[in-house]
Amino acid sequence: MKTSTLLTADAQPFAFEFDVARTALVIIDMQRDFIEPGGFGETLGNDVSLLAAIVPACQAMLAGWRRAGGLVIHTREAHRPDLADCPPAKRNRGNPTLRIGDEGPMGRILVMGEPGNQIIDALAPVEGEIVIDKPGKGAFYATGLQSMLQQRGIARLLFAGVTTEVCVQTSMREANDRGYDCLLLEDCTESYFPRFKAATLEMVRAQGGIVGWTAPSTALLGALERASA
Numbered sequence: 001m002k003t004s005t006l007l008t009a010d011a012q013p014f015a016f017e018f019d020v021a022r023t024a025l026v027i028i029d030m031q032r033d034f035i036e037p038g039g040f041g042e043t044l045g046n047d048v049s050l051l052a053a054i055v056p057a058c059q060a061m062l063a064g065w066r067r068a069g070g071l072v073i074h075t076r077e078a079h080r081p082d083l084a085d086c087p088p089a090k091r092n093r094g095n096p097t098l099r100i101g102d103e104g105p106m107g108r109i110l111v112m113g114e115p116g117n118q119i120i121d122a123l124a125p126v127e128g129e130i131v132i133d134k135p136g137k138g139a140f141y142a143t144g145l146q147s148m149l150q151q152r153g154i155a156r157l158l159f160a161g162v163t164t165e166v167c168v169q170t171s172m173r174e175a176n177d178r179g180y181d182c183l184l185l186e187d188c189t190e191s192y193f194p195r196f197k198a199a200t201l202e203m204v205r206a207q208g209g210i211v212g213w214t215a216p217s218t219a220l221l222g223a224l225e226r227a228s229a
């Protein structure tokens with residue numbers, strides 16, 4: 001398959017056209033802090049097993065995208081050890097006894113370099129993939145993401161990761177406002193609140209795709225397979 005070939009995937013609200021050369025898979029915050037017990041997600045009172053359920057679908061999508069030669073970008077919600085990039089407005093909300101920067105079961109909560117801040121082994125980045133540490137919910141805020149995409153001529157983004165209505169949706173809206181065509185992979189994203197995920201998927205594709213497209217990962221993988229057959 002030529003990576004510049006235009007492929008079509010079934011999606012909502014209508015078919016999504018993409019070429020591997022100008023599309024990136026962006027995997028948001030699949031870090032231990034959110035997926036495993038003892039991290040930031042659990043400190044907030046959430047059932048983290050809900051999020052772990054999407055790991056196999058994310059692995060299959062990542063494997064297919066790597067096989068096709070597509071650009072992969074991983075993000076982590078991560079603060080500097082001195083917390084200079086964590087505004088009190090963020091730190092002071094959540095669990096008052098275990099805040100960002102405090103010592104938790106997997107090291108300091110949401111702090112760069114700590115065990116809890118690492119991407120889970122099943123989705124670990126490989127050489128050549130970009131890893132973005134972001135202090136906000138959105139992947140564009142206070143990061144070099146936009147210039148990295150521009151340097152590589154990327155025009156479309158496939159979004160996976162957690163949580164759907166917080167960091168994934170924020171990043172997708174940031175990308176949409178910057179002119180990227182964005183698709184949210186329905187089975188590769190999850191929320192601690194299933195109704196928030198459902199609402200986000202609806203919001204994204206409403207009004208003719210006001211934020212972008214949604215589709216199951218099999219639709220994208222199927223398009224890649226058809227092209228390489």
Ligand code: C5J
Nearest residue numbers: 029077162163166167
């Ligand atoms: C949250 C995220 N939920 N990655 N972060 O605080 O969605």
